Amino acid sequence: MTSFPRPLLVLDLDETLWYGMEATDDADIQFSLRPHLGLFLDHVSQDFDLAVWTAASGDWMRRGLSVLHAETGFDLAGRAVFLWDRERCSWRRGEDGELRQRKPARKFRAGWLRARYPRGRILAVDDVPGNYACGYGHLVRVTSWTGEESDMELWHLAAYLRSIAQTGDFRTLEKRGWRSRMPE
């Protein structure tokens, strides 16, 4: 074991861990869980503390997390260090004039958070890199998932994350193209 503090893994939800379909007149929200999600959470939680940051609403997040708990047995809502929804995001106008939500990494500098997790020990998993435009040093990008049943991304990601968990400062790692840097 090393003396590094236990790291924090901040998880995006939509198209990263699950795919949710809006409620209609006939049906409530339908959440499909990404393949290997239960295994992913079981494995990475051995090396990382977990948190959630989604650009979705708090209600959407809580509903999805209860489906996740029921289907995988993993209580992410109960175990997360924080559950941040769109209220914690900011709006930024892009070069094309469109307003987009951002997850400003400066929020990782909050005193209570920094006391437990130095910024170099925080990783964020997201399918939209623009979400972390101010904090690429934290980002591990995954492919967007919308229902492909043979998807293996979370399976591979669990192995990758566990392989780097003992790195002192994640920001010094080149994490782009992580799939090609997988251990044998």
Ligand SMILES: [Mg+2]
């Ligand atoms: Mg997403």
